[in-house]
Each structure stands twice: as C-alpha cells, then as structure tokens.
Amino acid sequence: MGIGDKIQNKAQEVSGKAKESIGDATDNESLQAEGAKDQAAAHTKQAGENVKDAAKDVKDDLTK
Template identity: 75%
Template sequence: MGIGDKISNKAEELAGKAKEAVGGATDNERLEAEGQADQAAAHTKQAGEKAKDAAKDVRDRLS
C-alpha cells in the first residue's frame, strides 16, 4: 500500500470518527450514521490495499 493511500484512508477514517462524535454530541442521528459509513468505507479501502500488498508479496516470492 502506498503511503499516499495510507494517509488518505486514515484521514477518511478520522473524519468519519469526528462526524460520528459530533452527531452523537448533537443528537444528530443522520450525521452519526454518515460518520459510521465513512469509517466503514475507509476500512474497506484499507482491507483492499492490504490484499493487494499480500498478492504482490506472493507474486514477488514466486518470481
């Protein structure tokens, strides 16, 4: 996973956590749900990047 992707995914995750916290503090269920969705999207992207890295490692070992 490239460092740019890691930073971008982490920033998206942190923004989601902030949205969720603000939504919880203001009793705004929609904003809280958006924050949770943003975090889930970031986690999915991170998992995809890790899978790509693992596949690259396997390919490199077989070469």
C-alpha cells in the same frame, strides 16, 4: 500498496469518527450515520490495500 492511499484511508476513518462523535454529542442522527459510513468505507478501502500488499508479497516471493 501506495502510502498515499493508506494515508487517505486513515484520514477518512478519523474524519468519520469525528463526525460520529459530533453527531452523538448533538443528537444528530444523520451526522452519526454519515460518520459511521465514512469509517466503514475507509475500512473497506484499507482491506483492499492489504490484499494488494499481500498479492505483491506473493508475487515477489515467486520471482525470487
């Protein structure tokens, strides 16, 4: 719904990808896992934002 939330989610996803890549390059399994976890959390949050947007669209359509 909020553009700020979407930006934060994307930043978390990018950060997670970076952590995972650095973990891959350094054979640091902990960092790889943390990066994957960050990406999964960002995707989950983004899915929630998409549901909120869809609900708002439905509400707007019904009130017209």
